Amino acid sequence: xxxxxxxxxxxxxxxxxxxxxxxxxxxxxxxxxxxxxxxxxxxxxxxxxxxxxxxxxxxxxxxxxxxxxxxxxxxxxxxxxxxxxxxxxxxxxxxxxxxxxxxxxxxxxxxxxxxxxxxxxxxxxxxxxxxxxxxxxxxxxxxxxxxxxxxxxxxxxxxxxxxxxxxxxxxxxxxxxxxxxxxxxxxxxxxxxxxxxxxxxxxxxxxxxxxxxxxxxxxxxxxxxxxxxxxxxxxxxxxxxxxxxxxxxxxxxxxxxxxxxxxxxxxxxxxxxxxxxxxxxxxxxxxxxxxxxxxx
Ligand code: NAD
Numbered sequence: 001x002x003x004x005x006x007x008x009x010x011x012x013x014x015x016x017x018x019x020x021x022x023x024x025x026x027x028x029x030x031x032x033x034x035x036x037x038x039x040x041x042x043x044x045x046x047x048x049x050x051x052x053x054x055x056x057x058x059x060x061x062x063x064x065x066x067x068x069x070x071x072x073x074x075x076x077x078x079x080x081x082x083x084x085x086x087x088x089x090x091x092x093x094x095x096x097x098x099x100x101x102x103x104x105x106x107x108x109x110x111x112x113x114x115x116x117x118x119x120x121x122x123x124x125x126x127x128x129x130x131x132x133x134x135x136x137x138x139x140x141x142x143x144x145x146x147x148x149x150x151x152x153x154x155x156x157x158x159x160x161x162x163x164x165x166x167x168x169x170x171x172x173x174x175x176x177x178x179x180x181x182x183x184x185x186x187x188x189x190x191x192x193x194x195x196x197x198x199x200x201x202x203x204x205x206x207x208x209x210x211x212x213x214x215x216x217x218x219x220x221x222x223x224x225x226x227x228x229x230x231x232x233x234x235x236x237x238x239x240x241x242x243x244x245x246x247x248x249x250x251x252x253x254x255x256x257x258x259x260x261x262x263x264x265x266x267x268x269x270x271x272x273x274x275x276x277x278x279x280x281x282x283x284x285x286x287x288x289x290x291x292x293x294x295x296x
Pocket of ligand 1: 007008009010011012013030031032033036064065066067070074094095096097121122123124125238239240243
């Protein structure tokens, strides 16, 4: 049993922290939202009373926050948990953030006598609830082995991507590809429907043909084709257009810095930006199919 401080109990963090509690770990949870803290304590977690006290009483700190700026605020600046923690504390950041911040945090953790992993996830809110997330882990392999029991309580697939920052590299590449195949899948389904075909039958055919992909098979964007996906509940919950825009922005920055052409990545970013501006930023990202629907 480990003692854990979990910071960021949002759509992803809350179910992840709940799975740690279920696995028998002693987990303090902290979020700026009172409702999130209440929901966590209802699930058997310990509400954080004072970060500066609890940080001295845990072996692991997990952050699951919206941006690199916030993770940096919590660990280095505002809350300065790196400074407050006992030497040898292991920090795991599962947020999706930029590679440079991830590397800088890992380096600073090391200088302060701590251990740090960047461990972003894939699998969405469904995977977080079921404990089937994929973790892409950057950092020291011995640290990963120490963190393994915690990560395995929250996920099914655990990959060591390489040194610090490589977890975030894997994540940004994966999510750029995800945006591109979600848009491609949406175009194909809208076209099939406009030409007179049932999207469910078309999905079935393409899923066993060369167009098969995760957006089509597991997260189908066409309403009514699949149960238990955001398309079947008016695109509520799930992975928001806002967060997809954040990830596409991270991909575009990385591409610029590494001088790598990503024309489809840029195209996807343009479409998602306009989609957000038209009032859809809180919808699930599969709602892009609505933006691409045929003209009346
Ligand atoms: P969310 O907005 O639902 O949750 C973020 C939580 O952080 C909120 O509850 C917010 O109150 C809290 N928070 C913000 N600042 C804080 C602070 N200073 N201290 C404590 N709590 C603070 O976001 P999410 O969907 O849970 O995503 C979290 C991270 O996981 C993001 O980096 C996202 O890119 C990544 N991610 C999300 C998904 C998904 O499907 N939603 C999938 C993979 C990865």
